Amino acid sequence: MDALVADDVEKRYGGTAALDGVSLSVAEGEVFALVGPNGAGKTTFVRALTGTTRPDAGEVSVLGESPAAVDESRLGVLPQSFSPPARLTARELVDYYAGLYDDARGTDDVLASVGMADAADTWYENLSGGQQRRTCLGVALVNDPDVLFLDEPTTGIDPAGRRTVQEQVVDLAAGGATVLLTTHDMAEAERVADRVGFLADGELIAVGSPAALVREHGGERRLVVETDADADALGDADFAAESRDGELVAYGVDPADIGVVVRALDDAGVAYSELVWTQPDLEDVYLELTGDRYARRPGAVAPGGEVGTEPAAGTDRGAEAGTGGDR
Amino acid sequence: MGALARVGAEAGAAWRSFVRRRTAVFFTFFFPVILIVIFGALVRTDPTGAGLFTEPAGYYVPGYLAVVVLFTPLSRVGSTVARQREGNRFEKLATTPLTRAEWLAAHTLVNVAIIGIASALLLLVIALITDAQFALSAWLAPLIALGVALFCGVGAILGAVADSQDGVIAASNTIALPMLFLAETFVTPDLLPSYALPLVDLLPLTYFSRGVRAVTYYGSSPATDAAILAALALVGFAVGAYAIPRTD
Numbered sequence: 310m311d312a313l314v315a316d317d318v319e320k321r322y323g324g325t326a327a328l329d330g331v332s333l334s335v336a337e338g339e340v341f342a343l344v345g346p347n348g349a350g351k352t353t354f355v356r357a358l359t360g361t362t363r364p365d366a367g368e369v370s371v372l373g374e375s376p377a378a379v380d381e382s383r384l385g386v387l388p389q390s391f392s393p394p395a396r397l398t399a400r401e402l403v404d405y406y407a408g409l410y411d412d413a414r415g416t417d418d419v420l421a422s423v424g425m426a427d428a429a430d431t432w433y434e435n436l437s438g439g440q441q442r443r444t445c446l447g448v449a450l451v452n453d454p455d456v457l458f459l460d461e462p463t464t465g466i467d468p469a470g471r472r473t474v475q476e477q478v479v480d481l482a483a484g485g486a487t488v489l490l491t492t493h494d495m496a497e498a499e500r501v502a503d504r505v506g507f508l509a510d511g512e513l514i515a516v517g518s519p520a521a522l523v524r525e526h527g528g529e530r531r532l533v534v535e536t537d538a539d540a541d542a543l544g545d546a547d548f549a550a551e552s553r554d555g556e557l558v559a560y561g562v563d564p565a566d567i568g569v570v571v572r573a574l575d576d577a578g579v580a581y582s583e584l585v586w587t588q589p590d591l592e593d594v595y596l597e598l599t600g601d602r603y604a605r606r607p608g609a610v611a612p613g614g615e616v617g618t619e620p621a622a623g624t625d626r627g628a629e630a631g632t633g634g635d636r
Numbered sequence: 637m638g639a640l641a642r643v644g645a646e647a648g649a650a651w652r653s654f655v656r657r658r659t660a661v662f663f664t665f666f667f668p669v670i671l672i673v674i675f676g677a678l679v680r681t682d683p684t685g686a687g688l689f690t691e692p693a694g695y696y697v698p699g700y701l702a703v704v705v706l707f708t709p710l711s712r713v714g715s716t717v718a719r720q721r722e723g724n725r726f727e728k729l730a731t732t733p734l735t736r737a738e739w740l741a742a743h744t745l746v747n748v749a750i751i752g753i754a755s756a757l758l759l760l761v762i763a764l765i766t767d768a769q770f771a772l773s774a775w776l777a778p779l780i781a782l783g784v785a786l787f788c789g790v791g792a793i794l795g796a797v798a799d800s801q802d803g804v805i806a807a808s809n810t811i812a813l814p815m816l817f818l819a820e821t822f823v824t825p826d827l828l829p830s831y832a833l834p835l836v837d838l839l840p841l842t843y844f845s846r847g848v849r850a851v852t853y854y855g856s857s858p859a860t861d862a863a864i865l866a867a868l869a870l871v872g873f874a875v876g877a878y879a880i881p882r883t884d
Binding site: 356359360361362363381382384386387388389390391392393394395396397401402404405406407408409410411432448452458 | 638641642644645646648649650652653656657722723724725727728729730731732733734882883
């Protein structure tokens with residue numbers, strides 16, 4: 310049975326379409342990650358499902374009911390930019406929200422599960438950003454929900470904190486909970502989600518498992534050679550290649566083929582300073598689907614002449630030649 | 637039992653949040669006290685003269701109480717609604733079993749407690765530093781509670797309508813100041829222009845003033861004014877609860 314269903318959902322704010330005909334089903338026990346640029350409509354979609362905004366058109370259902378009719382005790386929600394009372398301790402906050410439900414988990418259990426046991430008696434305003442977000446996650450978990458909505462749950466959290474949250478999500482799903490989360494962290498989506506949906510300009514432009522999306526939209530494995538040589542330097546090596554801005558990029562190179570490229574470069578007497586092998590990931594899918602491909606490498610020149618200046622996050626999946634795979 | 641527990645949880649969190657803001661606590665109680673010091677002890681009443689403050693000091697007791705019953709819930713609940721909206725707390729609460737009426741009931745309870753304490757402090761200060769003669773009555777408790785409930789509802793409406801905490805403060809002052817001086821608190825009806833008199837009967841604070849004055853000054857029954865105040869409180873509370881944001 311589908312826990313979440315959206316059918317041709319539309320929502321406009323003035324002349325802007327926040328959601329433009331979004332249709333999606335999320336099965337019970339599934340972890341679904343919604344990704345997309347800022348303003349793509351992710352939060353609006355979450356709000357449509359939680360009943361905190363009303364779609365202009367289309368239908369949504371949660372656990373087979375309209376958001377207005379669904380039993381709130383079966384839902385857990387962590388809104389984006391959620392800011393609970395600042396002068397309550399983490400323990401008091403969990404107690405407070407637990408008190409809103411007839412049946413809630415034990416406070417100590419919740420705090421321990423989000424890694425907040427040691428800072429439980431600190432006022433919220435005195436917690437670090439990561440501790441604050443983990444406390445908020447605990448608040449969303451107090452009622453042991455069947456469906457959990459997490460709107461950017463790891464924003465502002467350090468890597469260890471992110472991992473704690475992600476482990477929680479995986480554990481919840483293993484226990485049968487359905488999770489819909491939004492994130493800008495492609496590695497997080499890839500790590501925790503069964504399926505990922507890409508929203509852009511209010512439209513759901515791609516949905517699938519991380520592996521399927523990478524296969525379909527991520528492009529080929531590639532070897533990037535820091536050199537001034539052009540594509541002819543590869544000689545007889547049977548790879549598509551292009552030269553751009555001090556790099557020679559060979560496409561379709563498997564780890565086992567790296568030696569072939571190296572030998573071809575040596576045979577041609579080409580000097581190079583670095584070899585980086587990468588395989589496509591969800592970030593490549595994101596950049597491909599959102600048309601922002603050339604923002605990934607600082608100084609890279611897009612076909613239209615626009616210079617990308619933002620080093621993209623999550624590019625640490627590349628591996629130096631010879632290491633044989635991902636780090 | 638579930639609703640009571642939810643109201644208790646919300647009220648407990650609101651009470652702790654209030655008492656831990658020392659500045660808010662201090663000025664909540666200091667504001668009405670300084671008003672008594674200025675008007676009751678420094679300006680003083682002048683029963684033999686003309687103009688303002690010509691009634692005996694005891695006449696103005698409802699005015700002093702009205703200051704806290706009117707201003708405190710308006711600004712506190714109004715700014716709480718605005719603050720909670722800015723922190724997406726209503727978005728969170730909308731997905732819990734807590735209803736809007738329960739939320740407002742919890743915050744009304746907290747305000748009744750705060751203003752009950754402030755009112756007791758006021759009466760003590762009035763007795764100590766002015767020569768006011770006034771009677772104490774069990775009626776004061778329901779009159780104050782009803783007044784607080786009414787203006788908590790109005791505060792919720794202001795908080796829902798205003799787009800920021802600053803907007804709430806400005807709006808509550810704009811509403812409260814004229815009401816305070818037109819509602820038979822510090823200005824007797826005979827000092828008002830005739831065209832303003834119908835307005836006096838339309839102001840909810842008027843029935844609080846009349847009720848409190850009936851028991852503290854005239855020694856008469858406040859039942860009629862209390863009944864009108866109760867009806868207005870019911871309407872104010874219902875509209876206020878409905879106004880609390882649940883969706884965008």
